Structure formats: C-alpha cells, structure tokens
Amino acid sequence: MESDIYKLLCQSSLFFGLNEKELKTLIENIFYQIKKYNPEEIIAYSGDNCDRLMIVLEGTVKAEMTDFSGKTIKIEDISAPGPLASAFLFGQNNRFPVNISANGQVKILSLPKESVIKLFQTNTIFLTNYLNSISSRTQFLSQKIRFLTFKTIKEKIALYILQLASNNLNRITISSSHQDLADLFGVTRPSLSRALGDMEKEKLIKIEKKDIIILDRDRLNKMIS
C-alpha cells in the first residue's frame, strides 16, 4: 500500500492516536484488499452480509434507502477516510442497512472481519477507537429516541436545555454544531434556528453566541411534562 494511504488513514477516527509507522506495521500483518469503483457503481446492497470493514480511501460514497413505493432516499455521504457501517460488522443483524454506491471514482480499503479481530488483539488503540465509535453511535441513538418521543422542535429544545442545565444552572454552553443538534432532533437546520428564534422572542431563553441562558425554567419544564 502506498505511503500516502497510511497518512490518510491516521486521520480516520478508527486509527486516531497511531502514527504512520505503527499503522504500516499493523496493516502489513493482516489480510486486506483495495478495490476501485466507477461512478454510480454499487459497493454494497442493503441486506448484503456485512462481513468486512470498509474504509473510503478516495472519493465519496453515498448511502441510500429505497422506500416501498420505490423512491430512493439519500441518508448520507461518507468521504475519505470514513468507515462504512462499522456498527453492522458485529451483532445479530450484521447486514448492510442501506445501499452504498460510489459518487465518483472511489477507492476502498476492505478488511475481512477476521483481520479486524486480529487488529483488535494486536492493538489496544484501534480496539478502543472501534468500541468508542460504535458506543458513541448507540449513545447518540438512545438520546435521539428520547427526543423523537416529543412532538415539536421547541419541546425537543426544552428537553435538551434542561438536560444540560440539570443542576439549577441557568447558563449552558452548546458544544455541538447546529447541524449536529438538528440531526439529533431529526429536523432541518433552518427549522431548528427558527424554533430557537421563536423561543427567544417568547422570553423563554436568551442566546449569546454559543451560550443559552434560561429565562423561564418553569415554562420550559411545563413544555416537556
């Protein structure tokens, strides 16, 4: 494998904390394949057995679902050096949850499950990164489910603020981007901004850059109970 690739892989969340030399030694001792795909070529079909870890080395891929009327819904774009479906390599239902296809010319590193397990056993950093990656995904989804049970965006924002401000704190700092928050709530970014603006006008909260100041905790509490 060319040295450029090791440089790129060091930036992947799965190999974070390893240097190029360490990574090269690791990869050279396991079985792997590098595959090239043409624009629009299918990389994996939804329902295919997920028996390998794939990492984008060049280009971007798109994840799509087909609904029952045959309409295609785009889920996300994944660009180099992002991993594909890492939470589906293990577990009861280890099948690709989406169709994955190439957005343009794409190069993919493919590690069979056995190679991934070998990497886990030879390198704690990779193992911990992998566990962190799927655990964070689980934590994000658990939280998202809590948000989905509330109907309006304002209720979701109220819950989010009150969770962060649990110790009777009246000023909280939002470290996530608006896009990440919108994803968590399952809404679009403009809708989120509009709802935040409305809540400011209603004197529930006040926004100061990355901070949110709670002006009326009682009314926020009522929104979600």
Place this chain on the structure above:
Amino acid sequence: MESDIYKLLCQSSLFFGLNEKELKTLIENIFYQIKKYNPEEIIAYSGDNCDRLMIVLEGTVKAEMTDFSGKTIKIEDISAPGPLASAFLFGQNNRFPVNISANGQVKILSLPKESVIKLFQTNTIFLTNYLNSISSRTQFLSQKIRFLTFKTIKEKIALYILQLASNNLNRITISSSHQDLADLFGVTRPSLSRALGDMEKEKLIKIEKKDIIILDRDRLNKMIS
C-alpha cells in the same frame, strides 16, 4: 470467587461460549471486585462516570429515570447474570444513562475498564460477545428510530411486515416475541395485540400462530407511503 459464580457467569451473553475452567483462568488474572447492596440501595446515579463493567451475580436491579417534574419512570429490571450499561463503558458520553438501584439483596461483579480491555486482548470470544452485544443494541435502536417516525401502531406493523416480506413473499414467520415487538415499536403489548386483531378484521393480514399472511399488499404499502 466461588465456583458457583463461574457457573452462573457462563450463562451471561458476554461469556457465552466459554467453559467454567476457561472463565476462571481469565477472571483470576484480572482485577475485579464483588460488592453487596441492600434493598433500595443506589448502585449508580444517572450521570455518574461509567468506568466499570458491572454484572449482576445475585438478585435483580432496576433502572429508573427521573423526569423533570420529579416523577420516577421505571425503564427495566435486570437480573443475574445480566450486564449493566455495557454500551456506556466506551464512547464520547460514557456516563450512566439511568439510576440503578437494588430490588432486594444484590451482589454485583465490578470490572474496571482496564480489566475489560485486558480481557478483550486475552480472549477473542469475550471480545466478540461484547462487540455483538453493543452492535445488536445499535441495530435495535436504528430500527426503532425508523419505527418511531410512523405515528400509529398499525403503520409500524405494516412497515415491519413489508420489511420481512420484501421479496414478494406473502407469508412471513415472526421469530420475536410479542413483548420484543412491542418494545421495538415503543408501545404496550396489549396495544400491539389489539392493532394486530384490527388489521386481521380489516382483511389486511391473517395470523396463523407465528405466521402472518399478507392479504392486501397494496393497502399495506399505502399505509406507510
């Protein structure tokens, strides 16, 4: 540790595939603690740092959440030899998501994160079981999110049936229990049974023991599109 405990632990999903002797050798080489709790005693508070894997050895514990009005909502009971919050030991937000307390006299095996990582590296079976456990959780949650975007129970059932019957198959077998399905849909078991009965009366489906026969695929498709 007494030999009875190894026998019990072999039945835990995390140690599945290991015999008592192998398990004993593994556990004897790592640091662990066994703690006893009295009825109603708090084992972990929601928000506490989750820096250890806990496995119930005796009795049952309950996981509860407190909502913003101060009301306590029971999430689940976990009995021996179940693990507690295994998806929260790693990841960005590794804090207990719920309050955990003892239902009666309880004995808990507590393995610090370092011991868990050591076990991963010395035993592939434990590692794979752990990865399977949190990956299955992620897969369950991803699917649950898809179901939560549909409003009525009947719509959720329609989606579930059509997912299983994707290849124009008109008879599917349900391997999950009604309780597992109800959990997936986020509804109670009686509500699920009622909805299934209604759909049978409406001649959308026919239920034969564990099988569901699709009578009107077009109308099912319309319900979810």
